[in-house]
Amino acid sequence: MMEVSASSVSLREFGCEQTLLSRPDGSASFVQGDTSVMAGVYGPAEVKVSKEIYDRATLEVLIQPKVGLPGVRERSQEQCVRETCEAALLLSLHPRSSLTLILQVLHDDGSLLGCCLNAACMALMDAGLSMSCLFCGVSCAITADGRIITDPTAAQEKESRALMTFAIDSTERRVIMSSTKGSFSVHELQQCIAVSQKASEKIFHFYRDSVRRRYSKNL
């Protein structure tokens, strides 16, 4: 059986700033080590007739790469983020309206999808949209010798055998979304999920701290 060495399992330093853009209804930038993503949310607003859904809001997620135009990679990431947000948001509260979430990649140094999810959650919180739970993204990499690395850097991602990203909800620490690459055993998958759940506590704690700090001053 594989042993998990504790040394590799750490989260890089992370930071977040909310309400940093004036135009969007909610905005946040999330920094994990050198990876950083900026998110902006517009809505609920008027929706195009072709995209209208009669009983809930239409959520649109756009991911802008730093160089060039969005391609297939971005589309698949958009899908992952959109499905996670749809699971968390109470979309039925805003029927026939549109929500737009735009994520701008500012620097990619590994765990990009995880960082996108975190930025998205912070921006949705900032926009004041009702959610059934919060969510966070955790990326894990399994190295060639079977060690698990959480929040890998780009170099670590490159050398890893498998890469997984989980979205975890805040109420029961369940997995909302998983995106995996590479080969791994069932045991390894379960271990990664367990590690991610542990790591998610840190991130949710950080969410709580930053929100508490934000509302610490009474007006």
Add this chain to the structure above:
Amino acid sequence: MAGLELLSDQGYRLDGRKAAELRKVQARMGVFAQADGSAYLEQGNTKALAVVYGPHEMRGSRSRALHDRAVINCQYSMATFSTAERKRRPHGDRKSTEMSLHLKQTFEAAVMTQLFPRSQIDIYVKILQSDGGNYSVCVNAATLAVINAGIPMRDYVCACTVGFVDETPLADLCYAEESGGVSSLALALLPRGGQIALLQMDARLHQDHLESLIEAAMTACKGVSKVLDEVVRQHLQEASVLTRE
């Protein structure tokens, strides 16, 4: 380009003109019967055809209509055979979209659009042969076409490109001069009030020379306006002679 001497010591340019001399301008109005207004204009070797439709009801999306004035819709295109190298896309690339935008701006300033609320005026310009000063030739041709269509304007809009070589402004650049790395300035002028409808400049020029360059451009534009005025008068005379008979 070092090899080309754009202005000789005697003060002559590549094609034998003096510094402030314009190319020969020839124009005809009313070349098409179908359009509301049309004109053909040659300025040296640059030849352009302009057609005006309107003012008419809004076409396409009605939401673009303005409640207090007319919308001007411009399209600039270059014939595939207009340049030495065959052009792949006659319109739709960034440069021609920009040119369409500039034409639109120029004519929004000059045409009295507030007289035709909720309507649209289409101006289509095509360059048949390109030999420098495309923008200015287009503006001049379109002015004649708009006049031919009987749409009221504040004044003629005349445009001219000027360059700056050896501390001397050169009026009405041809292609060889334009591509020779001269800093060029395109200016659209309403000559009577001396108002600038559009100003555009490329390449480097010291700030101190700007004034003399603009001055030269304005003089050149006024020269063009005289020629255009003559063309219009002649056309009217011909038309009135025809109707009398």
Add this chain to the structure above:
Amino acid sequence: MKDTPLSNCERDFLIKAIEEKKRLDGRQTYDYRKIKITFGTDYGCCFVDLGQTRVVAQVSCELVAPKESRPSEGIMFFNIELSPMASPAFEQGRQSELSVKLNRQLERCLRNSKCIDTESLCVVSGEKVWQVRVDVHTLNNDGNLMDAASIAAIAALSHFRRPDVGIQGEEVTVFSPEERDPIPLSIYHMPISISFAFFQQGTFLLVDPCEREERVMDGLLMIAMNKHREICSIQSSGGIMLLKEQVMRCSKIASVKVSEITELINKALFNDRTARKAGRKCGFAESLPQERITALKTDQSEVEMTDVSERASDIIQKAEAPPPMAASPVLPAPGVGQVGHGLQNTWGLEEDEEQEEESSGEEEEIKMEEEQREKDKTTEAVVEISDSEEEEVVILYPETTKKPKNAGSSSDQKGAAASKKRQKK
């Protein structure tokens, strides 16, 4: 999504304020908003804040074949991406008028003014040159995107370093930053675009209009200049009529503003350089304002790992055992000639029939194998199995007759398949 329209009251208020030489944010007529320039972690990444307007520029490069008309010159490519993040009115993937206008002005400002030595970007004449690509993303539009974009683009270009290349005969080697220090681009001068907004048919003029002011303005004049007071491009837009004197006045103001901004860019570049040299952390993460109440940062943290292994194995134990692997090659369906291992066929076959036959098919197969073996023993010389023989084999089995005719014939085929398999072995 549409932009929120500006009400008539707001419009009148703004214009009246401008007439009284007052601006919404308390600036004077010729004042610029606060400019903040920060650089990212990698080379050629620059963030510019112009008041609330925010853009990010990223420079990248790749080796491409040069243009035929200019075989020994590198290629510059500029793109201003009007991301929907900046304003709800911007749509993705649509070439709007504004985007054409901004892109062309940036091109004119930076490419036509020849501020970058494109000949130094040539690697092998006529074959390989560097293509330098500048992507400017708008993050927040609070007016005057052009100035912010031009500052970001030129600052990013000055910050950028391209990989070094070595040429040995025909071979071109691109060195990674670890092998050889990347080299900066050679930049002759820094053109910066300055925007002037005109109101009331050109009677009032404002520098650096904000978004509200842009909405009520009649027209815009953009002048790009460098600190040597050389004008790199002028562009007027909107249906305004300018007088020569106004243009001259604007150019004088522009020259002052440009020298201030150039100073600022140089200072930012210098700060970044010293920070990098000192080996300090630099980049966007470091520029996160610590003092703001909306921002928070944590240090690197370990994740508690004590019971992870146990929990994972617990879950696995609790979970149902995975279905055992199929040990022997399975014939997925009748009518499929399969050799070796393979996945189950998921084509639209009737499920019930399939199941039934699979089991019976397997039995058949085993029996058939026995049969075949016997045959092989007896008639070893016979390599080819003729059709008639096969038919015989099938007829030997009484159970096939119980089945509907259709199934019978298909199992027949299967028999053929199985026998062929044996043959291959």
